[in-house]
Amino acid sequence: MRRWVRWCAWMGVVVIAALVVVREYVDWSGRRRWAAVQEMLAREGESLDFRKNLPDPVPDELNFCAISALKNIAIAPENNDDKSELGRKRMRLRNAALRDPRMNNSMDSLAKLSKVLATGTHSAQEFEAVTKGYIPQPKPSQGANLGIAVDMKAWADWLRTDDSPPSSGNAARDVLAALSKNDSLISELALGLSRPGSQWTPAWKTRELPPFLFSIALPQYSAIQGLTPMLILRSAAAARVGDAAKAHECLLIAIRLNEANLGEPFLIGTLVSCGCTYMISNAVWELCNAHSGTAEDFRRLQEGLSRFDCQKSFLYAERGELAGGVNAAEFLKRTKDAGLVLGPFASPQVIRNVSIALHFIPEGWFDANTATLAQWDFDYFIKPLRDAGLPELLAKRKELETLVTGHTNQLPYRHLDEIVALTAIRVASSVTSKVVYTQCLVNEAIAACALERYRIEHGSYPDTLEAVNRAGERRIPLDVISEKAMGYRKTADGRYALWCVGFDGKDDGGKRVLDKDNPERTRFSDPKYVGDWVWDFAGK
Numbered sequence: 404m405r406r407w408v409r410w411c412a413w414m415g416v417v418v419i420a421a422l423v424v425v426r427e428y429v430d431w432s433g434r435r436r437w438a439a440v441q442e443m444l445a446r447e448g449e450s451l452d453f454r455k456n457l458p459d460p461v462p463d464e465l466n467f468c469a470i471s472a473l474k475n476i477a478i479a480p481e482n483n484d485d486k487s488e489l490g491r492k493r494m495r496l497r498n499a500a501l502r503d504p505r506m507n508n509s510m511d512s513l514a515k516l517s518k519v520l521a522t523g524t525h526s527a528q529e530f531e532a533v534t535k536g537y538i539p540q541p542k543p544s545q546g547a548n549l550g551i552a553v554d555m556k557a558w559a560d561w562l563r564t565d566d567s568p569p570s571s572g573n574a575a576r577d578v579l580a581a582l583s584k585n586d587s588l589i590s591e592l593a594l595g596l597s598r599p600g601s602q603w604t605p606a607w608k609t610r611e612l613p614p615f616l617f618s619i620a621l622p623q624y625s626a627i628q629g630l631t632p633m634l635i636l637r638s639a640a641a642a643r644v645g646d647a648a649k650a651h652e653c654l655l656i657a658i659r660l661n662e663a664n665l666g667e668p669f670l671i672g673t674l675v676s677c678g679c680t681y682m683i684s685n686a687v688w689e690l691c692n693a694h695s696g697t698a699e700d701f702r703r704l705q706e707g708l709s710r711f712d713c714q715k716s717f718l719y720a721e722r723g724e725l726a727g728g729v730n731a732a733e734f735l736k737r738t739k740d741a742g743l744v745l746g747p748f749a750s751p752q753v754i755r756n757v758s759i760a761l762h763f764i765p766e767g768w769f770d771a772n773t774a775t776l777a778q779w780d781f782d783y784f785i786k787p788l789r790d791a792g793l794p795e796l797l798a799k800r801k802e803l804e805t806l807v808t809g810h811t812n813q814l815p816y817r818h819l820d821e822i823v824a825l826t827a828i829r830v831a832s833s834v835t836s837k838v839v840y841t842q843c844l845v846n847e848a849i850a851a852c853a854l855e856r857y858r859i860e861h862g863s864y865p866d867t868l869e870a871v872n873r874a875g876e877r878r879i880p881l882d883v884i885s886e887k888a889m890g891y892r893k894t895a896d897g898r899y900a901l902w903c904v905g906f907d908g909k910d911d912g913g914k915r916v917l918d919k920d921n922p923e924r925t926r927f928s929d930p931k932y933v934g935d936w937v938w939d940f941a942g943k
Contacts, residue, residue, distance in 0.1 A: 480622060650696065900938070905927075
């Protein structure tokens with residue numbers, strides 16, 4: 404028995420010593436790897452200081468977002484009080500969104516509907532009570548994708564209530580009448596169009612940042628996420644009734660709002676701006692389709708769209724994500740508090756268990772994962788965006804997908820130093836194709852504005868796209884992927900077709916490859932899409 408006790412004690416000492424050695428090795432190895440990556444980033448001129456990557460504030464008198472209706476809506480509410488000055492301002496912007504009038508345009512009704520649909524535990528009576536009279540929202544404009552104009556009659560019917568005046572016989576005019584409740588807000592927003600800058604206030608560089616960067620609230624997005632669709636619909640409706648001034652004013656406001664989104668230092672800003680840019684491109688198509696506006700009107704649109712640099716925006720956001728990711732890893736290593744990271748996604752019990760487990764993980768594991776995350780962010784996103792361009796970003800995305808798939812299949816036995824990076828990097832990777840497709844839409848919209856200016860001045864569209872370039876102005880941008888001139892040809896109906904090559908890099912002569920089962924649901928931003936991205940007027 405004594406020998407057995409001594410043997411057990413000796414084995415216990417050996418196991419503890421081995422664990423100590425392993426822990427020390429993990430700590431040493433992790434520190435070494437993280438130090439090497441930090442040195443590499445410093446040599447490349449990249450800073451992990453979130454504040455150093457932020458742009459200087461735009462003076463209020465030069466800032467579109469500093470007008471009264473928008474100023475400081477990016478300040479996080481302390482208690483979500485809608486009765487405060489900022490709360491009322493945000494509520495006014497939210498209420499401008501397109502909502503089914505049968506739902507009384509109330510946030511409560513929409514929240515109830517979302518809850519009913521999400522839980523799936525409702526009774527038939529509960530569902531009917533919340534959705535009574537509910538009509539699905541009509542399809543938005545799909546002009547930039549499919550060359551199909553927005554269905555104004557469907558929108559007029561959707562917006563009509565029992566209190567609405569009788570139909571005027573002109574669906575676009577009825578849509579404008581239904582949206583006239585937003586006239587005063589739009590008039591206020593239009594007052595800021597002469598200001599050259601557009602930056603959410605307060606400027607990031609002047610804000611007091613929390614210890615955990617990813618805990619920063621971004622209330623401006625919820626306040627304006629419904630504003631852009633309303634502006635786009637109003638612009639298209641105004642173009643249909645011949646009110647070019649109103650049509651261009653609404654679209655210019657949407658462009659200025661999106662400029663602010665493009666200047667946000669997180670990927671959420673990039674995603675929001677991609678969605679808004681898609682809608683803006685469709686609105687430009689609607690104006691071109693209706694021949695609505697003067698040459699000067701389209702010059703202003705072209706100038707505004709030329710400030711949409713998706714590559715620059717993505718690079719800026721990735722630098723913010725890199726600084727935020729390193730901040731999150733160091734915060735977890737220091738506090739072992741999983742609450743701030745998992746708070747919105749896990750129960751209190753899970754958060755407690757994870758927080759306890761974090762105390763037993765060697766600090767070197769955090770360092771190794773931070774090093775991998777930073778290395779991948781730099782190699783697959785920051786460096787190609789900074790030094791090459793969007794085609795190189797796509798090439799790196801393919802490399803990254805192969806790496807992530809291979810390493811994920813080997814977990815949990817290998818690559819424990821990549822768990823954090825494998826989780827976080829998927830989000831950035833999914834944004835890549837959206838950014839490339841969005842920039843193609845922007846480039847086509849810019850070219851379309853230039854073509855409209857040419858038509859107004861010469862009576863018809865040019866024989867070549869090169870003809871629209873003007874001395875003293877920026878040249879029409881190239882196709883993003885091929886880095887050659889965009890495809891262009893005049894059509895028999897006196898219009899034109901304009902196109903960029905798709906993700907396969909092959910010029911199909913301006914041919915779309917649509918979903919066989921549902922063409923209108925074709926996912927043009929899916930990396931698997933084959934075919935060209937076409938801007939034409941072939942639809943109804």
